[in-house]
Amino acid sequence: MRASRAYWICQLSGWSVYAAVNLLLGSLSNGPSASGLGLSVGASAIGLGATHAFRAVILRLGWLERSVAALAVRMAAGSLVTAVAMAVVALAAVSAVFAAFPVEQDAPPLLLSFLGATVNWTALLLIWSGLYAGVHLVGRWREAERERAQAEAERWRLEAVARGAELRALQAQVNPHFLFNSLNTVRALIAEDPDRARDAVTELSDLLRYALAAGRRETVPLGDEIATVRRYLALEGLRFEHRLGAEVRADPEALAAPVPPMVVQTLVENGIKHGIGRTPEGGALRVEARAEAGGVRIVVESPGVLDAEAEPESGVGLANAAERLRRLGGDRAALVVRQATPNTVRAEILVPLAVPTDA
Amino acid sequence: MSRAMLRAVLVDDERLARVELRRLLEAHPEVEVVGEAADAPRARALLDALAEAGTPPDVLFLDVQMPGETGFDLLASLDAVPPAVVFVTAYDEHALRAFEVSAVDYLVKPVAPARLAAAVARLDVPETAAPDDIPEAAASEAVEDAVRRLGVDDRVFVKDGERLHFVRLGDVRLFESEGNYVRLYVGRETPLVLRSLNQLEARLDPAVFFRASRKHLVNLARVTTLEDWFGGTLRAVLDGGEAVELSRRQAQRFRERTSL
Numbered sequence: 001m002r003a004s005r006a007y008w009i010c011q012l013s014g015w016s017v018y019a020a021v022n023l024l025l026g027s028l029s030n031g032p033s034a035s036g037l038g039l040s041v042g043a044s045a046i047g048l049g050a051t052h053a054f055r056a057v058i059l060r061l062g063w064l065e066r067s068v069a070a071l072a073v074r075m076a077a078g079s080l081v082t083a084v085a086m087a088v089v090a091l092a093a094v095s096a097v098f099a100a101f102p103v104e105q106d107a108p109p110l111l112l113s114f115l116g117a118t119v120n121w122t123a124l125l126l127i128w129s130g131l132y133a134g135v136h137l138v139g140r141w142r143e144a145e146r147e148r149a150q151a152e153a154e155r156w157r158l159e160a161v162a163r164g165a166e167l168r169a170l171q172a173q174v175n176p177h178f179l180f181n182s183l184n185t186v187r188a189l190i191a192e193d194p195d196r197a198r199d200a201v202t203e204l205s206d207l208l209r210y211a212l213a214a215g216r217r218e219t220v221p222l223g224d225e226i227a228t229v230r231r232y233l234a235l236e237g238l239r240f241e242h243r244l245g246a247e248v249r250a251d252p253e254a255l256a257a258p259v260p261p262m263v264v265q266t267l268v269e270n271g272i273k274h275g276i277g278r279t280p281e282g283g284a285l286r287v288e289a290r291a292e293a294g295g296v297r298i299v300v301e302s303p304g305v306l307d308a309e310a311e312p313e314s315g316v317g318l319a320n321a322a323e324r325l326r327r328l329g330g331d332r333a334a335l336v337v338r339q340a341t342p343n344t345v346r347a348e349i350l351v352p353l354a355v356p357t358d359a
Numbered sequence: 360m361s362r363a364m365l366r367a368v369l370v371d372d373e374r375l376a377r378v379e380l381r382r383l384l385e386a387h388p389e390v391e392v393v394g395e396a397a398d399a400p401r402a403r404a405l406l407d408a409l410a411e412a413g414t415p416p417d418v419l420f421l422d423v424q425m426p427g428e429t430g431f432d433l434l435a436s437l438d439a440v441p442p443a444v445v446f447v448t449a450y451d452e453h454a455l456r457a458f459e460v461s462a463v464d465y466l467v468k469p470v471a472p473a474r475l476a477a478a479v480a481r482l483d484v485p486e487t488a489a490p491d492d493i494p495e496a497a498a499s500e501a502v503e504d505a506v507r508r509l510g511v512d513d514r515v516f517v518k519d520g521e522r523l524h525f526v527r528l529g530d531v532r533l534f535e536s537e538g539n540y541v542r543l544y545v546g547r548e549t550p551l552v553l554r555s556l557n558q559l560e561a562r563l564d565p566a567v568f569f570r571a572s573r574k575h576l577v578n579l580a581r582v583t584t585l586e587d588w589f590g591g592t593l594r595a596v597l598d599g600g601e602a603v604e605l606s607r608r609q610a611q612r613f614r615e616r617t618s619l
Contacts, residue, residue, distance in 0.1 A: 176449075177424065177449050177450045179450075180449040180450050180467065180468050180469070181373070181376070181468060183468070183469050184375075184379060184449065184468035184470075185373070185375050187469045188376065188378050189375065191382065192378065240373070241373075241374060276426075277424075277426055278426050278427065280397070282426075
């Protein structure tokens with residue numbers, strides 16, 4: 001409705017200006033005359049009618065939906081056809097007027113008039129087409145831009161939602177392989193060593209509670225994380241027996257440092273899964289937390305060889321751990337996993353002590 | 360009439376897991392645990408020793424995730440897998456779903472006694488597995504070495520990329536040497552096994568599997584036509600459409616054997 005009104009305003013004002021210019025030019029060369037007025041108004045009326053019909057054709061054939069090039073070709077061809085039609089109509093009108101009101105002056109040769117009128121109208125219609133298509137193309141471009149911006153915003157929103165869900169799921173996740181193997185161990189221990197079975201149930205419960213709560217907390221004191229690591233190692237020790245040696249050392253000053261929950265735990269789990277769990281003779285895992293100037297350094301060392309092929313699974317855990325560290329400490333927090341000696345893999349975390357407040 | 364005893368071998372890297380399974384199996388007197396192993400090399404040694412003693416196990420309870428070689432690796436390394444294999448795993452559904460054929464049972468840890476009972480009930484040992492029931496093939500030709508030759512009903516385990524198969528030897532039309540591997544032609548599949556053709560030939564029953572040439576070992580039961588070929592050689596066409604040329608020497612041997 002509004003587009004239609006804007007259209008009419010443009011059409012009427014445009015053709016009025018055209019009539020006024022024609023009238024002015026005619027008056028300047030031939031002096032003001034009734035016939036000059038008639039010709040100017042008549043020409044504008046024909047122009048208005050013809051372009052309105054042209055517009056109906058454009059809309060009916062859906063030219064505005066086409067590509068810019070296709071639209072341009074069609075508008076140009078349409079302009080030419082319309083101009084010929086207008087020239088015919090205009091000459092017929094002029095001839096009729098001359099026939100009704102004979103004047104002394106000679107009528108100009110018909111063919112010449114026709115060609116002149118066609119060229120004039122074509123030029124005029126091309127200008128009209130340019131304006132008409134231009135207005136529509138600008139509208140179309142703005143609409144596309146708006147849609148693209150909306151799609152982009154939606155994509156970002158979905159990504160944020162997905163990432164949040166992924167984080168929660170990963171944080172709450174306890175490796176099912178570990179969980180069911182532990183339960184199986186407990187089942188075996190119930191007959192063999194009921195006291196250790198009871199302890200194992202408690203340790204497993206504490207571990208699960210901690211892992212479930214991890215999804216709701218940004219950070220925990222390192223002391224809590226270390227306690228969980230000890231529980232985890234105790235449970236894995238029941239499974240691996242003499243194959244798993246473990247040593248956990250932490251500076252008392254380091255225990256209050258805030259760390260993302262399950263971060264050290266992830267490293268220890270990886271160390272067991274890819275190191276000790278892969279060698280029949282087993283090995284020793286070492287966890288150390290040291291207070292240093294400006295931060296806490298946590299080292300997890302396990303026997304093994306960094307294996308590019310094993311990355312997909314552990315890669316997710318490590319990437320997740322690194323991401324949570326970055327959120328906590330920005331660029332100053334770091335997680336590095338490297339081959340420390342030919343058969344030792346060392347994972348190192350650096351947690352800055354002063355947590356930036358801009359997070 | 361009492362049911363035949365089933366000899367079982369347990370393979371799991373965790374001692375307590377083996378203890379638990381052994382205890383669960385106590386409820387099934389028809390299953391006798393004749394040995395256990397903590398990893399693939401020890402399991403291989405145990406299976407070899409049992410086979411040499413003439414008492415190969417009827418069923419293998421096998422953990423999938425083990426340090427070093429996995430349960431699948433162990434099976435793939437065996438010349439012939441025990442008649443029944445039951446996988447016991449903590450959480451490896453995805454690994455077991457890789458099986459093309461569902462001719463495999465698996466238990467999840469902790470093992471539910473009822474589920475174990477169902478698995479054991481399904482274990483009625485195939486006829487061929489009984490030690491004194493020597494396959495016709497093995498009996499038909501004198502076997503010098505002590506190792507029992509593998510017959511058509513023995514199965515090999517094939518790990519072909521992500522896909523796992525138990526393959527009955529009688530279903531294999533053709534063994535084709537391919538570098539360090541041997542390609543099996545079985546059904547529409549052509550999986551590779553890490554074995555040399557000589558190694559395989561040494562274990563297979565020569566009455567059924569005939570060395571056609573340096574590159575090929577054919578299952579004679581699957582030969583549809585045999586025709587004279589150039590220069591005194593023979594050409595065998597298998598029921599899968601494969602054509603294999605017998606070298607002159609092997610063609611000669613083949614003629615001697617068949618023309619009584």
